Amino acid sequence: MARIRLGMVGGGNDAFIGGVHRIAARIDDRFELVAGALSSTPEKSAASAKALGIARSYGSFTEMAKAEATREDGIEAVAIVTPNHVHAAAAQAFLEQGIHVICDKPLTSTMEDAHALEKAVADSASLFVLTHNYTGYPMIRQARAMVASGELGAIRIVHAEYPQDWLTSPMENEGLKQAEWRTDPARSGAGGSVGDIGTHAHNLACFVSGLNVECLAADLQCWGAGRALDDNAHVMLRFEGGARGMLWSSQVAPGNENALKLRIYGEKGGLEWAQEDPNYLWHTPHGEPKRLLTRNGAGATEASSAVSRIPGGHPEGYLEGFATIYNEAADAIRAVQGGTDRASAMGHLPDISSGMAGMRFINACVTSSSENAAWTNL
Amino acid sequence: MARIRLGMVGGGNDAFIGGVHRIAARIDDRFELVAGALSSTPEKSAASAKALGIARSYGSFTEMAKAEATREDGIEAVAIVTPNHVHAAAAQAFLEQGIHVICDKPLTSTMEDAHALEKAVADSASLFVLTHNYTGYPMIRQARAMVASGELGAIRIVHAEYPQDWLTSPMENEGLKQAEWRTDPARSGAGGSVGDIGTHAHNLACFVSGLNVECLAADLQCWGAGRALDDNAHVMLRFEGGARGMLWSSQVAPGNENALKLRIYGEKGGLEWAQEDPNYLWHTPHGEPKRLLTRNGAGATEASSAVSRIPGGHPEGYLEGFATIYNEAADAIRAVQGGTDRASAMGHLPDISSGMAGMRFINACVTSSSENAAWTNL
Amino acid sequence: MARIRLGMVGGGNDAFIGGVHRIAARIDDRFELVAGALSSTPEKSAASAKALGIARSYGSFTEMAKAEATREDGIEAVAIVTPNHVHAAAAQAFLEQGIHVICDKPLTSTMEDAHALEKAVADSASLFVLTHNYTGYPMIRQARAMVASGELGAIRIVHAEYPQDWLTSPMENEGLKQAEWRTDPARSGAGGSVGDIGTHAHNLACFVSGLNVECLAADLQCWGAGRALDDNAHVMLRFEGGARGMLWSSQVAPGNENALKLRIYGEKGGLEWAQEDPNYLWHTPHGEPKRLLTRNGAGATEASSAVSRIPGGHPEGYLEGFATIYNEAADAIRAVQGGTDRASAMGHLPDISSGMAGMRFINACVTSSSENAAWTNL
Amino acid sequence: MARIRLGMVGGGNDAFIGGVHRIAARIDDRFELVAGALSSTPEKSAASAKALGIARSYGSFTEMAKAEATREDGIEAVAIVTPNHVHAAAAQAFLEQGIHVICDKPLTSTMEDAHALEKAVADSASLFVLTHNYTGYPMIRQARAMVASGELGAIRIVHAEYPQDWLTSPMENEGLKQAEWRTDPARSGAGGSVGDIGTHAHNLACFVSGLNVECLAADLQCWGAGRALDDNAHVMLRFEGGARGMLWSSQVAPGNENALKLRIYGEKGGLEWAQEDPNYLWHTPHGEPKRLLTRNGAGATEASSAVSRIPGGHPEGYLEGFATIYNEAADAIRAVQGGTDRASAMGHLPDISSGMAGMRFINACVTSSSENAAWTNL
Numbered sequence A, B, C, D: 001m002a003r004i005r006l007g008m009v010g011g012g013n014d015a016f017i018g019g020v021h022r023i024a025a026r027i028d029d030r031f032e033l034v035a036g037a038l039s040s041t042p043e044k045s046a047a048s049a050k051a052l053g054i055a056r057s058y059g060s061f062t063e064m065a066k067a068e069a070t071r072e073d074g075i076e077a078v079a080i081v082t083p084n085h086v087h088a089a090a091a092q093a094f095l096e097q098g099i100h101v102i103c104d105k106p107l108t109s110t111m112e113d114a115h116a117l118e119k120a121v122a123d124s125a126s127l128f129v130l131t132h133n134y135t136g137y138p139m140i141r142q143a144r145a146m147v148a149s150g151e152l153g154a155i156r157i158v159h160a161e162y163p164q165d166w167l168t169s170p171m172e173n174e175g176l177k178q179a180e181w182r183t184d185p186a187r188s189g190a191g192g193s194v195g196d197i198g199t200h201a202h203n204l205a206c207f208v209s210g211l212n213v214e215c216l217a218a219d220l221q222c223w224g225a226g227r228a229l230d231d232n233a234h235v236m237l238r239f240e241g242g243a244r245g246m247l248w249s250s251q252v253a254p255g256n257e258n259a260l261k262l263r264i265y266g267e268k269g270g271l272e273w274a275q276e277d278p279n280y281l282w283h284t285p286h287g288e289p290k291r292l293l294t295r296n297g298a299g300a301t302e303a304s305s306a307v308s309r310i311p312g313g314h315p316e317g318y319l320e321g322f323a324t325i326y327n328e329a330a331d332a333i334r335a336v337q338g339g340t341d342r343a344s345a346m347g348h349l350p351d352i353s354s355g356m357a358g359m360r361f362i363n364a365c366v367t368s369s370s371e372n373a374a375w376t377n378l
Helices: A017-027 A042-052 A061-070 A084-096 A111-123 A138-148 A177-182 A193-209 A318-337 A342-346 A352-370 B017-027 B042-052 B061-070 B084-096 B111-123 B138-148 B177-182 B193-209 B318-337 B342-346 B352-370 C017-027 C042-052 C061-070 C084-096 C111-123 C138-148 C177-182 C193-209 C318-337 C342-346 C352-370 D017-027 D042-052 D061-070 D084-096 D111-123 D138-148 D177-182 D193-209 D318-337 D342-346 D352-370
Strands: A004-009 A031-037 A077-080 A100-103 A128-130 A155-163 A213-221 A232-239 A244-250 A261-266 A269-274 A280-285 A290-294 B004-009 B031-037 B077-080 B100-103 B128-130 B155-163 B213-221 B232-239 B244-250 B261-266 B269-274 B280-285 B290-294 C004-009 C031-037 C077-080 C100-103 C128-130 C155-163 C213-221 C232-239 C244-250 C261-266 C269-274 C280-285 C290-294 D004-009 D031-037 D077-080 D100-103 D128-130 D155-163 D213-221 D232-239 D244-250 D261-266 D269-274 D280-285 D290-294
Touching: A004 A017, A004 A061, A004 A084, A004 A318, A017 A031, A017 A318, A017 C017, A031 A042, A031 A061, A061 A077, A061 A084, A077 A084, A084 A100, A084 A111, A100 A318, A111 A352, A128 A318, A128 A352, A138 A193, A138 A261, A138 A269, A138 A280, A138 A318, A155 A193, A155 A232, A193 A213, A193 A232, A193 A244, A193 A261, A193 A352, A213 A352, A213 B213, A213 B232, A232 A352, A232 B213, A232 B232, A232 B244, A244 B232, A244 B244, A318 A342, A318 C318, B004 B017, B004 B061, B004 B084, B004 B318, B017 B031, B017 B318, B017 D017, B031 B042, B031 B061, B061 B077, B061 B084, B077 B084, B084 B100, B084 B111, B100 B318, B111 B352, B128 B318, B128 B352, B138 B193, B138 B261, B138 B269, B138 B280, B138 B318, B155 B193, B155 B232, B193 B213, B193 B232, B193 B244, B193 B261, B193 B352, B213 B352, B232 B352, B318 B342, B318 D318, C004 C017, C004 C061, C004 C084, C004 C318, C017 C031, C017 C318, C031 C042, C031 C061, C061 C077, C061 C084, C077 C084, C084 C100, C084 C111, C100 C318, C111 C352, C128 C318, C128 C352, C138 C193, C138 C261, C138 C269, C138 C280, C138 C318, C155 C193, C155 C232, C193 C213, C193 C232, C193 C244, C193 C261, C193 C352, C213 C352, C213 D213, C213 D232, C232 C352, C232 D213, C232 D232, C232 D244, C244 D232, C244 D244, C318 C342, D004 D017, D004 D061, D004 D084, D004 D318, D017 D031, D017 D318, D031 D042, D031 D061, D061 D077, D061 D084, D077 D084, D084 D100, D084 D111, D100 D318, D111 D352, D128 D318, D128 D352, D138 D193, D138 D261, D138 D269, D138 D280, D138 D318, D155 D193, D155 D232, D193 D213, D193 D232, D193 D244, D193 D261, D193 D352, D213 D352, D232 D352, D318 D342
Parallel strands: A004 A031, A004 A077, A077 A100, A100 A128, A155 A244, B004 B031, B004 B077, B077 B100, B100 B128, B155 B244, C004 C031, C004 C077, C077 C100, C100 C128, C155 C244, D004 D031, D004 D077, D077 D100, D100 D128, D155 D244
Antiparallel strands: A155 A261, A213 A232, A232 A244, A261 A269, A269 A280, A280 A290, A290 D290, B155 B261, B213 B232, B232 B244, B261 B269, B269 B280, B280 B290, B290 C290, C155 C261, C213 C232, C232 C244, C261 C269, C269 C280, C280 C290, D155 D261, D213 D232, D232 D244, D261 D269, D269 D280, D280 D290
């Protein structure tokens, strides 16, 4: 089957997440990157495109969307990998041209932008895929399937955490570009750690439990001197249907790199998963020995094996989980091109509603914290 | 040096914690158990005393306190290991007779009892030691010393959790005596999981950080059908001086036995300790490789080595940590007998103020939760 | 820089390692797969090529080597991913045409073939890269650099092991193709577990320690009923210069997937690395706390960061380590094309001499074992 | 039941293992230590006895054996905790007086002494218990029972290792008493690491597998400058009945404290246990998920629970495992005093035959290594 022609907005030199998207798009050989508006100026963009061997470079995403839409061999999909405040406008530009959008998270930097984008997606026939990449990890898929099948019984407790340590010191004042925009409300939005990584923890908690957060009580803190956004957040969760949870995001917890962790307990058993060791899933059926399930190993089910590439004991990692989102996006694009309706084509893929849930999560955290941790609906 | 003559209240057959106290008292050979009021009836008490080789058995703690006080060779100290609602009256009976008290936690089952006991301790010259046994673990001692010495810088974040799974099913309806009284407000007090194990997590968080909890917001739940007390609790903490924290206690988290865990982060580094693997302490100085410190191994300091018995790599466990409390209680008893003032003699030992802090913690959790997780002062 | 035109021999449907090579070749975007002789018949080859979107399919590697050599746009390099007994002839065919060879391990199935191939490489100006892929893991690179820099002092002890469990039951009699050829001397060669995975352990031990094995004493066993090749091997090692070691390979150790593990001890410290958790490296300087080094985390050095793609805490895995071999092969190919001499261009890459060392290791194991574990020179 | 009157030979100030024996004897309250010949001179012995509160001190074990045998309230058993070369004579002195002996391992320092002691035991009606304390760990008991019940099927492979690092530097030249005698052939015997810790690994491998070592091939090394005994040993094992194994002992592997580890694989599954984390036992039934069994937790059986004191998740350690040997020795002593025959009374307890097997293991290692690792029968 022919590869999907892909464009990219953002992801020039110095960017972290753009390179990740490019590798992820390549791993399963479903995409061909042919166009880009990679940087903030036409010159920088062209230089980056040349270095990466990308055929067509544009000075802006607006220009790119229009030009590509008129070409016979124009891009079929675009990956948006800019800082958060650019997501909405860029995505709208391509959706308006009927080009499928694969967009990094969080959805946007403001609720206003999010609503506009939500409307744009509704008005379009194109796909909008949000790269909540952790949902692509095989053992996360298996965990979700185990919960859905009732193996844990009714879910009672959900704990999600995502601690990091990279902002323990004020890196944003020391020229680290990643730190600069991620601590800047104008580019990141109202949430600091809750927006950048808390949304991942929230998304994963919901994805695996199959439950939505109804309301939350949040205590946000800002430890970095002069920092405008939260860098540590404590959140209590109440889910629809009665389950309860806790969520912690932090950028100031020394010794934690990307220590995203999920624990779920039901009346019949528990599950535990850690992003830094993603090929393992602890399953603790109540009253039985703990079981360590491994990707493509004994105890692995179709849900995880279907998104695995290599045998158990040969670890897959972050890039492969990310690639699964791209691979499934490719399936979805080919499906809608073939006439399948958009909702069916999306399947498990995180979509605009995941993005809106994330935005509501960020806003509820910020609002709750400003009201002394009052319970706030999402 | 002669062994201290010890009595025991509670701890007859079927009891769990009584046997633990007896082993703990023996390990360092500082006590001799010579008297007991071990059960609820004189007959049962006598039978248990005989089985354990305890010389003198009494029908009640009242009788025992009076009789022992009049003997030349009467007990110097008593261990109180009954259900919570008996602690206060028993402790008072011995304090009034000038007999030192070593009492299990939590302090009492009601705040009223706690205040009465607090007064009794104040009015007495005898020692009151509360067996917050986890403070006896060597690596906990080292953690506390590292924080105190400033090795972590100013403390920002404290996370403590103590999940268990033994009440996942309603064991209290199936004849398990331990489950019966621990889920009964009349015997346990207002707190379920927060009283039984949350107090341990709270105590450890304060002991190691050197900080007191100023206020908290708690969301308590009760998952066991018909259960009167919380079996799962989510708590956000604010410490005096500004540090923030989270605390989780649970008796319904399948796969967790006694998974007490503490994580502390300061501006210069972090520490992580788990009770089930107590000979290890992770130290993560910011920007340096993670270090795994081991009891009596490389990186161990005087604070931990002083309360260790055997070389690194030969694990000490729960009983040894508990024994350290007894060993230090013996030191304290001999010290006050030798004229040292009570406060100096106590040193690190958990005392009535630890007990009162625990009671305030339980009450604040229950109050906050009943007010929809409103911030509640301790 | 333009992508290198790549061909592939073997790797049709049902094959495991062919797919791995293709992903590995794609991850860093240095190769374009344009030709193949993927299966044992022209029809099957064509079907596989079509399914994979490979432009040109050939009925045999001989045909392919000749045809591609005459095309302007012919392949610059070929990946050989067949069962072991085909390696030599295929590699020779392409070397004779001046096409660079990337070949799976072990080198060949017989010593005779190995010598012929060694000569063919010597007679050619083309590169011969052996995919000892585990040498591509970042923390293995760091371990090697740490040993080389003297951080461990003189090396005393080297332990390598590679246990698996997939042949615990006689899968070769149950239609598993992978099991069939790997237990067949005609296709695998004289070594069973020692050839398939013992060579990896041997290679890694030498790669990291910088030492060659001088002689060994081996006790090979065959537990599978009717199996012709060893499925479990115990080996004692003596290295040039005096270091000693042990090596274990097994295909019948239940609970082990691909549990390749390396431990090295010198007079100043130790290192420990496990393939299933490859982003970690334990460093134990003597008399200091254990340190857990992480890929691209605190303590990571240039040696590992240079072959990393993403931040610490986002795990890279087997495919990324494999891709590093391809990436460095691409560098080497472009370098020799630009005039660099072959030896310089190869750098760290495993080459014909690694392959010969592996063959000598296999043969020494088989010989030693047949002589009751007599010490046998490599 | 009355406590058993116990004496001790060795174990004065500065000794490590004597204190361990004393705690172990106290934990389950079955012994009362009333007499000792604790040091090499009467003065030192008396000082140590006084410090420890031991009633009767003797100038030599000979004197003690005779004197105690004539007392009404003389000791019923003696613990021998001297350096190895004293074991035989001391044990014989007490056996001759009809006093039960609990003796540290290895049995003796010479094969000649061992045979003499073996005869003395045969000639006596008293018990001889060798404190191979690791056999007292609950999960080791469970592992043994699981193997015996056939849960692993026929045993194929047994790996045991006991690495330490304390002799990495020449501590014996720096005044460390423990290092002095353990590296001195006159006091330790012919084996260095193989005698001190290799015997533990050997004993545990046999105890759990239920198999005896038939022959071995050993490569012993001595890395410490000027050291007379091996400090690192590589050994290949062949068991009666066909199982094969490897054994490693080391005192020069930086980062290892007391990293005794046992792995056993049968045709139906595997087991893995590590002394430093003794409350866990991995069970890997072939083709099923890995199971982490915990002491007194889900999956624990009678074999482990019978020798546990406290609930799962509250770790027991080295001292409790050691105490189990003492507790069972007390049972055995009371049993033979009550008329049970000696063999029946001993049950699981390590005895003279375990000691002889250990001596044969040491000698075979030394002999094999001196003959270039020739296979040597035990």
